[in-house]
Amino acid sequence: MATSLAILSTGLVTSVGLSAPAACAAIRAGISNPSETRFMGSGGEWIVAHQVPLTELPSGRAKLVKMAAAAIREALQPIEPPSDGSLPLLLCVPETDRPGRLPEVDDALFRALQIELSYRFHPTLSAIVPHGRTSVPLALGQARRMSVEHGQQQVLIAAVDSYNLWPTLVHYQRAGRLLTPLNTNGFMPGEAAAAVLVGAATGGGLECIGVGQGFEAAHIESEQPLRAEGLTQAIAAALQDAGCSLDTLDFRITDLAGEQYYFKEAALALIRTLRVRKEEFDIWHPAECVGEVGSAIGGVMLAVALAACRKAYAPGPGILIHAGTDAGQRVAAVLRYRGEA
Numbered sequence: 001m002a003t004s005l006a007i008l009s010t011g012l013v014t015s016v017g018l019s020a021p022a023a024c025a026a027i028r029a030g031i032s033n034p035s036e037t038r039f040m041g042s043g044g045e046w047i048v049a050h051q052v053p054l055t056e057l058p059s060g061r062a063k064l065v066k067m068a069a070a071a072i073r074e075a076l077q078p079i080e081p082p083s084d085g086s087l088p089l090l091l092c093v094p095e096t097d098r099p100g101r102l103p104e105v106d107d108a109l110f111r112a113l114q115i116e117l118s119y120r121f122h123p124t125l126s127a128i129v130p131h132g133r134t135s136v137p138l139a140l141g142q143a144r145r146m147s148v149e150h151g152q153q154q155v156l157i158a159a160v161d162s163y164n165l166w167p168t169l170v171h172y173q174r175a176g177r178l179l180t181p182l183n184t185n186g187f188m189p190g191e192a193a194a195a196v197l198v199g200a201a202t203g204g205g206l207e208c209i210g211v212g213q214g215f216e217a218a219h220i221e222s223e224q225p226l227r228a229e230g231l232t233q234a235i236a237a238a239l240q241d242a243g244c245s246l247d248t249l250d251f252r253i254t255d256l257a258g259e260q261y262y263f264k265e266a267a268l269a270l271i272r273t274l275r276v277r278k279e280e281f282d283i284w285h286p287a288e289c290v291g292e293v294g295s296a297i298g299g300v301m302l303a304v305a306l307a308a309c310r311k312a313y314a315p316g317p318g319i320l321i322h323a324g325t326d327a328g329q330r331v332a333a334v335l336r337y338r339g340e341a
Contacts, residue, residue, distance in 0.1 A: 003144055003147055003148050003200075003201075004144075004201040004207040004208060004209040005140060005143055005144050005147060005198050005199070005200070005201060005207060005208045006198060006199055006200070006201040006202065006204075006205045006206065006207050006208075007196060007197075007198055007205065007206040007207070007208065007302055007305070007306050007335070008078065008079075008154070008197045008198060008199050008205070009074075009075050009076075009077070009078045009079075009196075009197045010074075010075055010194070010195065010196050010197070010299070010302060010303035010306055010307075011070070011071035011072060011073065011074030011075035011076075011077075011193075011194065011195040011196075011303075012024070012071055012074070012192070012193070012194050012195075012299070012300060012303050013052055013067045013068075013070050013071050013192060013193040013194075014026075014050075014052065014190075014192045014289075014290045014293070014300065015033045015034070015050035015051055015052055015053065015190060015191070015192070015290055015291060016031050016032065016033050016050075016289050016290060018052075018053075018054070018070070019074055020074060020075075020303045020307065021307070023290070023300070023303070024303055024304055024307035024308075025307075026289060027286045027289045027290070027300075027304055028304075028307075028308075028313065030288070030289065031289060032050070032288065032289045033050060033053075033289075034048045034049060034050050034188055034291070035048065035049070035050075035051055036048055037049050037051065037164060037169075039166055039169055041173055041178075041180065043180075043182070045180070045181070047169055047173070047178070047189075048179075048188065049163070049164045049169075049188060049189040049190060049191075049291060050188060050189070050190030050191065050192075050290055050291030050293075051164060051190075051191065052067060052191055052192070054066070054067075060102060060104075060165075061102055061104040061105065061108070061109060061112065063162070063191075064102075064105065064109060064160045064161075064162065064193070065109065065112045065113055065116050066116070067160055067191070067192070067193035068091075068109075068113055068158055068159075068160040068193045068195070069113060069116040069117050070193065071158060071160070071193040071194055071195040071299075072113070072117060072156065072158050072195040073117070074195065075156065075158075075195035075196060075197045076156070076195075076197065078197075079154070079197070081119065085120045085121065085122055085123065086122055087121055087122060087154060087155075087156055088121060088122040088125035088126045088127075088146060088152060088155050088156065089110070089113075089121040089122070089126045089155075089156050089157075089158060090126070090127055090129050090139040090142055090143065090155060090156070090157045090158070091109065091110050091113070091126070091127070091128050091129065091158055091159075092129045092130075092131070092135030092136050092139055092157065092158065092159035092160075092295045092296075092298065092299070093105045093106065093109065093128060093129070093130050093135065093159070093160070093161065093295055094130065094132050094161055094294050094295055095130055095131055095132040095325055095327065096130050097327070098132060098168070098294070099167065099168055099171035099172070100165045100166070100167030100168030100169070100170070100171060101168075102165070105160075106128050106130065107128065109160075110126070110128060113158075121156070125146060125150065125152065125155075127142070129142070129295075131295070131325065131329060132161075132294050132295050132325045132326075132329075133255045133294060133295060133297050133298065133323040133324065133325055134298070134323045134324060134325055134329050134330070134331040135159055135295040135298060136157060136159050136194070136196070136295070136296075136297075136298020136299050136301075136302065136323075137211060137298050137321065137322075137323055137331040137332070137333045138211075138213075138331055139157045139159075139298075140157070140198070140208050140211055140333055141211040142155075143155040143157065143198050144208070144211070147199075147200050153199055153200055154197060154198070154199040154200075155197075155198050155199070156195065156196075156197055156198075157195065157196045157197075157198060157299065158193070158194070158195040158196075158299075159193065159194045159195075159295045159296045159298060159299045160192070160193040160194075160295070160296055161191065161192065161193075161293055161294030161295040161296045162190075162191035162293075162294070163189035163190060163191065163291070163292050163293070163294060164189055164190070164191050168189070169189060172186075172187075172189070177259065179258055185258075185259060185260050186258060186259060187257040187258040187259055187287070187291070187292040188257075188258065188291045188292065189291055189292050190287070190290050190291020190292055190293045191291075191293060191296075192290055192291075192293035192296040192297075192299075192300060193296055193299075194296045194298070194299020194300055194302075194303060195299065196299050196302050196303070203338065204338050204339055204340050205337070205338065205339075205340060206305060206306050206309050206310075206335055206336075206337045206338075207335065207336055207337075207338060208333055208334070208335055209241070209242040209243075209244075209334050209335070209336055210238040210239060210240070210241035210242025210243070210244075210333065210334035211237075211238055211241055211331070211332070211333045211334075212233070212234045212235065212236065212237025212238030212239070212240070212241055212331070212332050212333075213233075213234050213237060213329070213330065213331050213332075214229070214230040214231060214232070214233030214234035214235075214237065214330040214331075214332075215230045215233070215328050215329060215330065216228070216229060216230025216231060216265070216324065216328040216329075216330055217229070217230070217328060219324075219325075219326060219327060219328035220259070220261045220262070220326050221326055221327070222328075226261065226264060226265060226268065227268065228264075228265045228266075228268035228269040228272060230324070230328060230329075230330040231265055231266070231268075231269040231322060231324060231330045231332070232268075232269045232272045232273055233330070234322060234330040234331055234332040235269055235273050235320065235322060235332045236273060237332070238320070238332040238333055238334050239273070239334060241334070242334035242336075244318075244334065245275065245276070246270075246273050246274045246275070246320065247274060247275065247276035247278055248318055249281075249316075249318035249319060249320050249334065250281075250282075250314070250315045250316025250317065250318045250319065251281060251282035251283070251284065251314065251315045251316065251318075251319060251320075252266075252281065252282065252283045252284065252319070252320045252321070252322070253283075253284045253285075253286070253301045253304060253305055253319060253320075253321045254266060254283060254284070254285050254301070254321065254322055254323065255285070255287060255297045255298070255301070255322070255323040255324065256283075256285040256287060256288075257285070257287035257288075257291070257292040257297075258287070258288070258292075262324065265324070266283065266322075269322075280315070282315050284304065286300050286301065286304050287300075297323065298321075298323060301321050301323075302321070302335075305319050305321065305335055309337035310340070314337070317336055317337040317338070318334070318335075318336050318337075319334070319335040319336070319337075320332060320333075320334060320335075321333050321335065
């Protein structure tokens with residue numbers, strides 16, 4: 001696909017900041033804010049997680065709605081949203097088979113968001129994107145297609161997720177995947193909401209110029225030897241779409257949340273795709289600060305990329321982002337910052 005898409009504005013609600021500027025500043029500084037949950041592990045210890053510090057909010061779907069609405073309002077602040085329902089919303093939520101997934105996070109969440117915002121999104125172009133950590137990069141691809149096929153000038157991508165639910169915590173604890181004093185090969189659960197307003201590129205700003213997908217048969221729940229074939233395929237496809245090679249990019253932002261499997265996969269994929277030696281090729285993983293936030297991590301990555309470019313602390317203008325699900329889906333995207341128009 002030849003067209004590129006600009007990242008216009010972002011909104012975040014995380015455990016380390018209730019706005020994109022606050023959260024990105026905390027992530028840049030490496031600040032983390034985990035706290036004890038009201039759930040107890042099998043060893044009698046309190047489970048620690050990254051929790052959004054809004055204690056007045058209810059739990060479950062109601063909290064997800066409040067968080068997502070706040071992120072959306074922030075992302076839409078720079079513009080006057082059209083009142084005719086012509087703005088599509090791509091709502092990114094957990095994959096349908098995610099353990100402990102709330103049953104009300106699809107159409108019901110979409111309807112509740114419209115009520116909370118007192119705003120109606122495009123009735124036919126709006127869609128649910130239920131692919132967990134890969135949802136936001138996939139939604140970027142959908143937004144690009146809308147721009148080409150429907151002439152859509154702007155699309156809103158929103159994502160909200162929480163691992164801080166008892167059925168989810170129980171599953172990952174029993175699987176030995178939660179980070180605890182006795183298990184260093186695990187992730188710390190979290191919750192977050194993100195919103196990203198994208199639009200047709202006009203020659204400036206942070207642009208998404210390539211998106212690619214792959215599938216990893218040797219996923220984390222399989223017993224096959226890992227060769228990172230799925231992530232390698234996704235990165236190669238994104239680079240081909242963007243018309244560039246990996247050595248022309250400057251750093252990576254990923255969904256890595258602490259498990260050794262995914263760090264090994266990222267290293268293997270780099271070896272298999274980087275053909276020219278680079279002295280430095282930084283890898284950023286904001287989940288270190290906000291926790292495992294599922295489908296929201298893609299929005300966090302885009303917000304971090306935009307803030308780093310605008311505030312000139314990015315290592316360079318070329319960025320690779322990639323994400324993957326436990327079931328093997330892999331997505332990569334190439335971003336390039338061309339300065340503000």
